[in-house]
Amino acid sequence: MRPPRTFLRPLAVGAPAPVTEIPVKPSRMIHFFDPSNEKMAAKVPDIAAKVDIILGNLEDAIKTEMKEAARQGLVDIAKKTDFGETQLWTRVNSLDSPWVLDDLTTLVTEIGDKLDVIMVPKVEGAQDIHYVDRLLAQLEARAGLDRPILVHAILETAQGMVNVEEIAGASPRMQGLSLGPADLAASRRMKTTRVGGGHPGYLVRTDPVSDDLTEGRTTAQQDLWHYTIARMVDACAAHDILPFYGPFGDIKDVVACEDQFRNAYLLGCVGAWSLHPVQIDIAKKVFSPDPADVAHAKRVVEAMGDGSGAVMIDGKMEDDASCKQCLVMLDLAKALAERDPELAEAYDL
């Protein structure tokens, strides 16, 4: 780790100064598209207008023989598209792959001025972020960029989970973390075959009510990802960066997708990945606070005045701590209202 006094120094001569704060912009969904797929690529301008973040994916889900076409496709799309307020991200290939060096070199040199964040998969420890950090500084200097490109790490190996805190604080470039449940399940040797979501076999059962062990015993499915998401959220909050849930692979099960996204929202995530257009509106709905919650938050904040003391509202005690939660809700609502006139009206902001 770099000592505190040097943490914010550029890592290459001519590289832009690192940021001191991660910009908090609406980030309800990171929409994945395959830049080598002509049909998907053609939809990018329309989709970019609807999402908070659009991500050109170069890693898993891109066939080996299409890796170079995907990289070039992303360069072409980025050059010709006006993304407006929507953030442009990419997911590069993993650091042990034969493609990542060309991914980083080409993208920063050709479209570095348009790229907000580079998502790095399968990050295992601070050393992976340090490698990317220095290389990006060199490339930014070469490309004459005037702002640093931020880095987002996917937590998808057991090693990455063990080192989650050092990853979150490894560089001032660290923008956030996403959970990659499919790779993480494989790395942990979990006995699942899904891309995110729950499993009916992971349950608890009520105690026996008689000698017949099958009589009257109900079960409830449990959340496979609770521990992982909570751990990621704590690491992100401690380092002032942003946590995201990752993919939900059962595209047709829009109900369970909404549940998974909501669990992540309630635990502190700011957004989730959308893999298919049908998941965009699910993320938008879930990660935008409910207007009733925003109205309640406003009442509490108004009643609490300077934020200290305790008041009763609708029979419930509110104090400094619940007021702080309400401020989190209101800050998010205000940020979203600035971007979305419908939400501004719904929140009366």
Ligand SMILES: CC(C)(COP(=O)(O)OP(=O)(O)OC[C@H]1O[C@@H](n2cnc3c(N)ncnc32)[C@H](O)[C@@H]1OP(=O)(O)O)[C@@H](O)C(=O)NCCC(=O)NCCSC(=O)C[C@H](O)C(=O)O
């Ligand atoms: C999942 C898909 C392969 C499904 O594609 P398809 O079979 O074409 O679906 P549809 O026929 O329903 O598509 C309808 C139209 O919508 C377009 N489409 C589909 N997906 C997208 C998209 N993401 N962006 C833009 N447009 C999209 C189709 O082209 C159809 O168009 P048209 O024919 O003109 O009507 C596909 O959705 C897909 O590939 N999605 C992205 C998958 C992906 O990125 N996977 C990687 C992320 S998950 C992961 O890596 C795991 C993680 O790392 C971990 O470890 O957990």
Ligand SMILES: [Mg+2]
């Ligand atoms: Mg993965």
